[in-house]
Amino acid sequence: MSEGKSRSGRGPRAPRVAVLGGGVAGLSAALELAERGFAVTVYERRALGGKARSFPAPGSGLPGEHGFRFFPGFYKNLTDTMRRIPFPGNRNGTWDNLISATAYLGSRADGHPDTEISFLPSSALPPWAEFLTPDLATAAIAHASAELAHVPPDEALHGARKCVVYGTSCDERRLGQWDRVSWNDFLKADRMSPAFRRWFADGLVRNLAAMRSKDASTHSIGLIFEATVCSRFGRGNEPGGTLDRVLNGPTGEKLIDPWVDRLTGLGVEFEVGWTVESLHMDKGRIASALVRDTAGNRRSITADHFLSAMPVERFSALLSPQVLAADPQLAGCRRLRTEWMNGLMFYLKEEVPLTHGHVNYVDSPWAVTSISQAQFWQRPFADYHDHTVRDCLSTIISDWSAPGMFNKKAARECTPDEIAQETWAQIKAHVNSGGTTVLGDEMLHSWFLDPAITGPGTPAVANDTPLFVQSPGSWDDRPASRTGIGNLFLAGDWVRTNINVTTMEGANAAARQAVNALLDEDGSTADRCALGELHVPPEFAAHKEADRERYRKGLPHLLDPDGAPA
Known part of the structure; x- marks a missing residue:
């Protein structure tokens, strides 16, 4: 040293x-x-970078990854670090390699209507100013749930009320009560329709963590949902931040390698x-x-x-x-606890931007999500191979235990070929509807499964890099x-x-x-590291203070339609 x-x-x-x-x-x-x-x-x-790194697919050199990376606008700590990592031609270091995704697609199978949400300022969703009271927040969430996700109106209202209950809960209740309750139980999702569960329960959780709503802490999911809603309407974002951002190239090129170079220049030594x-x-x-x-x-x-x-x-x-x-x-x-959440790359012969952002395959039993990467990357995708690959549909499988849609096998039980075939079939079942073929087999060049999955298709299957999950009571x-x-x-x-x-x-x-x-x-006199905080809506401060008194007395939240005791 x-x-x-x-x-x-x-x-x-x-x-x-x-x-x-x-x-x-x-x-x-x-x-x-x-x-x-x-x-x-x-x-x-x-390897340096851990689960965030990118790596070449064997035999082709095409970029692969453990799972796609995204950088919400409410990130403040990591993005501050990124500004301090020099990158050639960038004034703000690797932070300038971020590019905004402007849409979300909840794709449905069997002809059910998709859910499409734009993140552009011109979006039809109401402005944040209308969310400043619990009643208006409830109405707005219920309206969006019914219109965008086709949740029955009475259930949309129930889900909205529960979201607002969390948003107006004091910190003591969040940690002392809601952290010990699963998101599924908090919502009473078992008594609701499939549309409700897809939108409020598992549809939300699968985008935030590799978990089922029955296993996810209400505090964890509620907190990140609150941060996401605030971010969507311009509250709590770092300067220049937008709801959903991705890198304009492979994570290794755009973040990890420059980071290691910076550390080496500062005298840090590595034993890999x-x-x-x-x-x-x-x-x-x-x-x-x-x-x-x-x-x-x-x-x-x-x-x-x-x-x-x-x-x-x-x-x-x-x-x-x-x-x-x-x-x-x-x-x-x-x-x-840990769960499995691993990537599967589909390399395509043509660019297929399913949407300008992330896609959730809502009816996928393997909880598949994806992003079309070429539309965001600075360097043409063809440069990474022999010019026959034009895009990568970078997907993540978040449920490795549920039976497949077509082969009826859990991903844990499948060989790599079976994993790729079933995932590809599940995606096609969602995007190819109404007589339109968006993805065809002729478009597929090759695929690459995260090598962290070892021994696939055998009783010894394992995951070398599982993901920590916030189960109830884990705080x-x-x-x-x-x-x-x-x-x-x-x-x-x-x-x-x-x-x-x-x-x-x-x-x-x-x-x-x-x-x-x-x-x-x-005993150092050096400056301490700054710590960014999530936005706390000031309009709810009085409601939280009132809830603090009720929690201390063992009373349920005043707005909770289920009256769950403290």
């Missing part, structure tokens, strides 16, 4: 930090630390292919970490501070009796960035943050929290 004058207030030797994990959380922490003069080494098991196997304690602190290097040799690494930016399932494996004795609260990490088990061990700090989208849902923004925010805690522990 490099040494030299430190801005950390610790003297001439820069304090050494071992960052365990090189995904978005690890790279975010490394940048904040390196800019403050710390000597940083990042240890990454597989090194796996952390255990943490060793001494006098209540982390004395060293045992790692296995690329040659398979075990090494002991030391540092002044250890910042774990590993996924929850890998960090949990490090919780030895000695570690838990030093911080028993970390045992909750083992109760946190209590999620740790803070500062642990009970003086020199151990946690970053990752599974750590408690104000955004709460599994996102790159959450990973970045947790990294900032971890660095601030490390600075405190180190």
Whole structure:
């Protein structure tokens, strides 16, 4: 590790930090630390960028990914980092590589009407000014649900009321009550129509997390829904932010590679292919970490501070009796859940922009979503191959347990060929309707499944990069960035943050929290990392204060049509 004058207030030797994990959380922490003069080494098991990276498809070099990336306007932490990562020709670094998506398509199968929503200012949806009271918010959500998603009017009103109940709930009720209730139970979705469930329940959840509404925390889904609605109407966005943004090229080219270059220039060192196997304690602190290097040799690494930016399932494996004795609260990490949410690339011989944004295949049992990438990319897609590939329909499969629409098998049970064939068939069943063929087999050049799915089609099938999900009650088990061990700090989208849902923004925010805690522990005089906050509608402040009093008394929310007790 490099040494030299430190801005950390610790003297001439820069304090050494071992960052365990090189995904978005690890790279975010490394940048904040390196800019403050710390000597940083990042240890990454597989590849820098983690689940956010892009990688070439074997045999073709075509860009692939774990799943498409998008950057809502309410992101403030990650996008601040992006502005500090130089990119040739860009005034605002990699942030200038973002481009707005202007539409959403909820595509339906079997001839059912699609749901199309424009994000343009000229959209027919009412202006945000009309959402400033609970009654008007309820009316607007109910009207949009009935008109856009064809939800029966009485059920649309019920769903709207429930959304407003969450929006006017105090923070104590959100964490103490709604976090412990599934989104499905909160909505009483089981007693509603399929149209209601597709729109308010699973249709919403599948776009936000790899979960079923029966397994999703109401607090997590409600919070991100509130942020999304505010963003749509221009509230809570960062300067220049719009509801839905994507990169104008592969994530590796447009974000991860420049990020690593910036860190290298700041003196950060990388050990890629090194796996952390255990943490060793001494006098209540982390004395060293045992790692296995690329040659398979075990090494002991030391540092002044250890910042774990590993996924929850890998960090949990490090919780030895000695570690838990030093911080028993970390045992909750083992109760946190993960699900599968992985990408499948369909490379097409022609450009097929299904919509200028994301598509949700509403009736897809595998919870398939997609985006047509060529329309957003700066570099012609043909440049990545032999000029026969013009587009990539980048898809994500979020339900790996439900029977397929055609082969009746769960994705977990299928071979790669079966996964690709079934997903392609499900997509065609949605977009080819009314006698019009939007996608034909002759358009398909090839496909590429996320290599994180190992042993597909065998009993040993596994997912090397599962996704943390916010199941009911999980907030209590999620740790803070500062642990009970003086020199151990946690970053990752599974750590408690104000955004709460599994996102790159959450990973970045947790990294900032971890660095601030490390600075405190180190006695540093360096500036603390700024932390962006989600927008809180001020018009609901009085309603939240009234609800706080009711919650303290054990009373239900005043507006809740179901009267769920606190």
